[in-house]
Amino acid sequence: MRRAAPFGPNLFASVMGTGIVATAGAAMPGLHTPATFVWALDALLLVFLVAAALKRWTWATVRAQLADPVMAQFWGAPPMALMTVGTGALLLGKDWIGMPAALAADWTLWTLGTLLGLATSVLVPLRMIGSGERAFGGWLMPVVPPMVSAASGALLAQHLPEGPRQAMVLGCYALFGVSLFATMVIVPQIWQRLVQHGLGAASTVPTLWIVLGPLGQSITAANLLAGVPVLPGQTAFGVLYGTITWGFALLWVALAAAVTVRTARRGLPFALTWWSFVFPLGTLVTGTSALARSVSSSMLHGIAIALYGALVLAWATVAVRTTRAFR
Incomplete structure (x- = not known):
């Protein structure tokens, strides 16, 4: 009999992956309805995994996962x-x-995700201090949630009155900074490990793609955030920062x-x-789409569509392999 795989926070990466196919598809011409079906599937998957987590996880389980230098990184996935x-x-x-x-659903999930994401941004890196562990792409997982909060919060800010809207936008820029500067600290460590120690186990190679996150x-x-103008220069910052970062991506x-x-x-x-x-x-698809809208670039729109095709292919491949693995 095949031994059941442990139920860890890394399983929530399937919700992230399925969800980004839906949200990225919202900006693609003619794909709004199919993307809505994918979102509905993703919402059901989230409910299933949360229910399973509440049933299986205890405080001792969580502590054991946080003590694991690899599994701890994937606590960034649930938020x-x-x-x-x-x-x-x-x-x-x-x-x-x-x-x-x-x-109501978005405010609830954004609030829970932001609070949990801020916790992972502090607790997981704190756990790595003095551990002697070598950095790998997964180290970015705990510090990416605040950036997701910033992007998601920008959409929510559009539905707020003027005073709270400004506070929300300022908060989102602060969350942006939390993730950005943590990323700037971690990525050089990942590169240094690659140069000095090589790629490591084949199973960790896909985590190199997390840098794109x-x-x-x-x-x-x-x-x-530039679409919620409450500060001077937001549009210019979005275009200049976005174009420079897009090139490195x-x-x-x-x-x-x-x-x-x-x-x-x-192998x-x-x-x-x-x-x-x-x-x-x-x-990268959503970033390219957002940048294309900011500069009204047909070239970037075309690239976004091509990248979305690659995204759907990657999602379908990984989803099928995951289903087979847990069947």
Whole structure:
């Protein structure tokens, strides 16, 4: 009999990946209805995983997972899963459940995800101090949630009156900073490990794609926040920051793709880390779409559509492999 896989926070990466296919699809021409169906599937998946977590996890289980230097990093997945479904409710689910219910769902999931994400941004890096562990792409997972909060919060801010709207936007920029500067600390460590110690186990290679997460999500956040003008220079910041970061993101795509192909030729066994191919790529799609709207660029719109095609292919592949693994 095959032993059941442990139920860890990394399973919520499937919600993140499925959700980004839905939310990115909301900006694609002619895909609003199919994207809404994907969001509904993702919402059901989130409910299922939360119910399973409440049934299986105890405080001792959580402490054991946080003590594991690898599994601890994936505690960033649950808050991002919550906020991804919430954003989908506002962008897509409103057509089925109505705007009041969509707003209520998004505010609830955004609040829970933001609080949990801030906790992971502090507790998990704190746990790594003095551990002697080598950095890998998964180290970014605990610090990306505040950037997701910034992007998702920009959409919620549009529904607030003037005073609270300004406070919300300022808070989102602060969350933007939390994730951005933490990313700037961690990415050089990942690069140093690659240079000095090589790639490591094949199962960790997909986590290189996680670097795209804060990059693409920050482009998305910067340009979505520009759509809620309460401060001078927001649009200029979104375009300039977004364009510069977009260029580096494409460089990282080329590096990660080359490493992935080279590893796959030697053997790349399936693991839940394969979901690292999906959500980070999805953030690049949403970032490219947001930047394209800011500068009215048909070229960027075309690139966003092409990237979305790659995203759907990656999601379908990983979803099928995950289903087979847990069947």
